Amino acid sequence: MSLTHLNARGEAHMVDVGDKAETQREAVASGRIVMRPETLAMLAEGGLPKGDVLATARIAGIQAAKRTHELIPLCHVLMLSKVSVDFRLDEAASCVHVESRCRLAGRTGVEMEALTAVSVACLTLYDMCKAVDKDMTIEAVRLEHKIGGKSGEWHRDSDVTPLPPEAPVTLPSAASEPASIRVKFLAELRERLDIADLEVPVETLDKRDVASLKAALQARDPRFAALSEARILCAVNQAMAHDTSLLSEGDEVAFFPPVTGG
Amino acid sequence: MIEVRVQSAVFDVGEEQQRLLEGRHDVGAVVTFTGLVRDFNERPDVEALSLEHYPGMTEAALHDIARQATARWPLDGIRIVHRIGRLSPGDPIVLAMVASAHRRAAFEACDFLMDYLKTRAPFWKKEHTASGTYWVSARDSDAQDAARWEAT
Numbered sequence: 001m002s003l004t005h006l007n008a009r010g011e012a013h014m015v016d017v018g019d020k021a022e023t024q025r026e027a028v029a030s031g032r033i034v035m036r037p038e039t040l041a042m043l044a045e046g047g048l049p050k051g052d053v054l055a056t057a058r059i060a061g062i063q064a065a066k067r068t069h070e071l072i073p074l075c076h077v078l079m080l081s082k083v084s085v086d087f088r089l090d091e092a093a094s095c096v097h098v099e100s101r102c103r104l105a106g107r108t109g110v111e112m113e114a115l116t117a118v119s120v121a122c123l124t125l126y127d128m129c130k131a132v133d134k135d136m137t138i139e140a141v142r143l144e145h146k147i148g149g150k151s152g153e154w155h156r157d158s159d160v161t162p163l164p165p166e167a168p169v170t171l172p173s174a175a176s177e178p179a180s181i182r183v184k185f186l187a188e189l190r191e192r193l194d195i196a197d198l199e200v201p202v203e204t205l206d207k208r209d210v211a212s213l214k215a216a217l218q219a220r221d222p223r224f225a226a227l228s229e230a231r232i233l234c235a236v237n238q239a240m241a242h243d244t245s246l247l248s249e250g251d252e253v254a255f256f257p258p259v260t261g262g
Numbered sequence: 263m264i265e266v267r268v269q270s271a272v273f274d275v276g277e278e279q280q281r282l283l284e285g286r287h288d289v290g291a292v293v294t295f296t297g298l299v300r301d302f303n304e305r306p307d308v309e310a311l312s313l314e315h316y317p318g319m320t321e322a323a324l325h326d327i328a329r330q331a332t333a334r335w336p337l338d339g340i341r342i343v344h345r346i347g348r349l350s351p352g353d354p355i356v357l358a359m360v361a362s363a364h365r366r367a368a369f370e371a372c373d374f375l376m377d378y379l380k381t382r383a384p385f386w387k388k389e390h391t392a393s394g395t396y397w398v399s400a401r402d403s404d405a406q407d408a409a410r411w412e413a414t
Binding site (some may be wrong): 188191237257259260 | 267268269270271297301313314315316318319322335344355356376379380381382383385386387388397398399400405
């Protein structure tokens with residue numbers, strides 16, 4: 001193994017990516033900011049002096065990902081096809097978990113973009129909350145997985161639970177189209193379909209119900225026929241639903257296999 | 263009255279009971295179920311278990327199950343704690359604790375909580391064994407156990 005940003009004389013240089021093949025790249029990074037329980041409660045209730053904290057931090061993270069090349073000296077300028085930043089408030093650990101997912105079709109990985117998005121989202125959370133809590137700690141900023149390129153697929157192998165691929169979105173994603181339905185795939189189904197989430201524009205549905213959503217997905221990709229298996233369950237806005245359940249813009253629809261907890 | 267939590271940290275049964283009973287002298291019975299990770303399941307030699315859930319929906323579902331129990335039995339308190347993340351054989355994974363004036367209600371409500379939790383709360387287990395990793399399948403017997411409560 002060698003450090004690709006150092007040349008034979010140990011000097012820093014930008015890696016020439018012109019000969020690399022263009023592939024679909026994705027990286028997910030995570031981190032957290034630990035705060036006092038009272039601060040977390042204020043954040044959850046929207047009672048902080050600087051206003052809507054999570055929405056601001058989300059935009060900050062997305063903006064930062066797009067400007068990574070200006071911050072990290074030897075990074076390339078990338079045309080990201082997707083940047084998402086999600087938050088999960090964790091009362092038990094008194095922290096906010098931050099997760100960013102970046103994607104593009106290109107010649108370089110996007111892990112620096114995902115890590116930058118998480119870092120800047122955490123910094124923004126700190127800035128927004130510092131009036132009431134100066135003890136906050138930003139920690140565990142790290143890459144969770146990356147897909148694509150010569151090195152193929154890499155997943156963090158650890159005892160620590162990574163954030164579920166798509167954290168509960170407390171606010172509509174800034175990167176999302178307004179008139180769409182957010183679809184999530186969980187557990188075994190996510191692994192089988194090899195996708196965690198996607199968005200379906202409402203106008204592509206024949207009728208605004210779950211059955212039409214399944215049909216629209218299947219028209220997009222035959223793999224989604226799996227959603228019509230009798231065993232696959234569905235929830236709309238986190239409540240159990242079925243084929244005739246109605247949908248509207250901004251709804252979150254999750255598909256998953258039978259549950260096996262306890 | 264009802265507290266539900268989803269956490270990766272281990273829980274302490276004694277501490278949970280103490281908090282459930284804090285300041286109360288009208289409780290006559292507490293029934294506690296603690297679920298543990300077994301080292302055998304669909305395959306022998308289970309080395310670890312990882313638990314995924316659907317944040318948001320999980321808490322709502324557990325709360326709803328607890329609320330249904332309070333509608334069926336005269337209860338004084340319910341605590342449900344479910345762990346997520348990676349667990350090893352012998353680790354406690356779930357706690358269901360019910361307080362009531364009398365034991366029968368507490369026993370039955372605790373049984374009900376676990377039957378409904380196993381069939382309605384969005385958790386999924388993945389087992390890591392010496393011979394590979396796989397998602398655990400739902401059991402028909404769990405569905406039958408939960409159905410017992412529908413008839414009554």
